[in-house]
Amino acid sequence: MNTFHNEAEAGQIGSTVLMPGDPLRAKYIAEHYLTDVFCYNRVRGMNGYTGYYNGKKVSVQGSGMGVPSMGIYSYELFNHYQADTIIRIGTAGAVHRDVEVGQVIFAMGCCTNSNYTAQYHLPGSFAPIADYELLEQAVQAARAQHIPYKVGNVFCSDVFYEDSPGEKGLWEKMGVLVQEMETLSLYCNAARAGKRALSLLTVGSSMHHGGALTNEERETRLDAMIRCALSLVS
Ligand SMILES: O=P(O)(O)O[C@H]1O[C@H](CO)[C@@H](O)[C@H]1O
Numbered sequence: 001m002n003t004f005h006n007e008a009e010a011g012q013i014g015s016t017v018l019m020p021g022d023p024l025r026a027k028y029i030a031e032h033y034l035t036d037v038f039c040y041n042r043v044r045g046m047n048g049y050t051g052y053y054n055g056k057k058v059s060v061q062g063s064g065m066g067v068p069s070m071g072i073y074s075y076e077l078f079n080h081y082q083a084d085t086i087i088r089i090g091t092a093g094a095v096h097r098d099v100e101v102g103q104v105i106f107a108m109g110c111c112t113n114s115n116y117t118a119q120y121h122l123p124g125s126f127a128p129i130a131d132y133e134l135l136e137q138a139v140q141a142a143r144a145q146h147i148p149y150k151v152g153n154v155f156c157s158d159v160f161y162e163d164s165p166g167e168k169g170l171w172e173k174m175g176v177l178v179q180e181m182e183t184l185s186l187y188c189n190a191a192r193a194g195k196r197a198l199s200l201l202t203v204g205s206s207m208h209h210g211g212a213l214t215n216e217e218r219e220t221r222l223d224a225m226i227r228c229a230l231s232l233v234s
């Protein structure tokens with residue numbers, strides 16, 4: 001059952017997995033939200049934990065940064081470990097002026113500059129989308145928990161430090177809300193495996209408003225997203 005990147009044994013990972021980019025965020029969630037937790041993976045320091053939230057089994061696994069890293073971990077979870085639902089809990093930078101720091105973005109669709117979908121040899125381009133049922137549940141949860149949110153398109157980039165500063169802002173004219181770096185491979189792997197995925201992204205900075213969450217704010221604002229994601233565990 002072990003893979004090159006995950007040493008979990010069969011049955012150690014829940015059917016729903018939350019995936020932050022940062023493995024330390026996975027550790028934080030395990031320590032602050034889950035009961036009866038154990039760490040099933042330490043390979044490469046990309047720790048994964050399984051525990052219980054409100055009596056429901058759930059796992060939390062770091063994805064690392066970027067499309068290839070999320071591609072590896074989510075592929076293995078869907079295809080080797082029988083995860084059926086993966087919820088990314090990430091951070092993102094606002095490219096649309098209507099998006100505010102601290103809001104949670106639900107990624108309905110995903111644009112990209114990555115070539116990840118070339119592997120599928122499709123006779124056209126593929127439109128990566130969220131699982132609708134998960135998206136609907138997330139919206140209901142955000143409303144119930146009074147979390148400021150927006151639903152829309154995101155831009156998943158292979159590049160954090162652009163050679164032409166401000167280039168990512170071009171996506172705004174197409175209504176794209178934020179930039180991040182992992183949703184593409186997550187949504188593609190879910191589609192290919194016939195499974196479910198949704199990205200929740202807390203806005204940490206904005207190219208228009210100049211603000212950025214402080215470390216302290218990041219902690220509390222990420223907590224709203226984490227609670228929203230945990231409430232989707234069935
Ligand atoms: O906070 P995470 O989930 O890592 O997400 C965002 O932060 C990283 C860049 O700083 C990229 O991984 C990007 O997608």
Ligand SMILES: O=c1cc[nH]c(=O)[nH]1
Binds near residue numbers: 179180181205
């Ligand atoms: O991928 C990311 C994450 C945060 N902020 C950005 O501009 N890009």
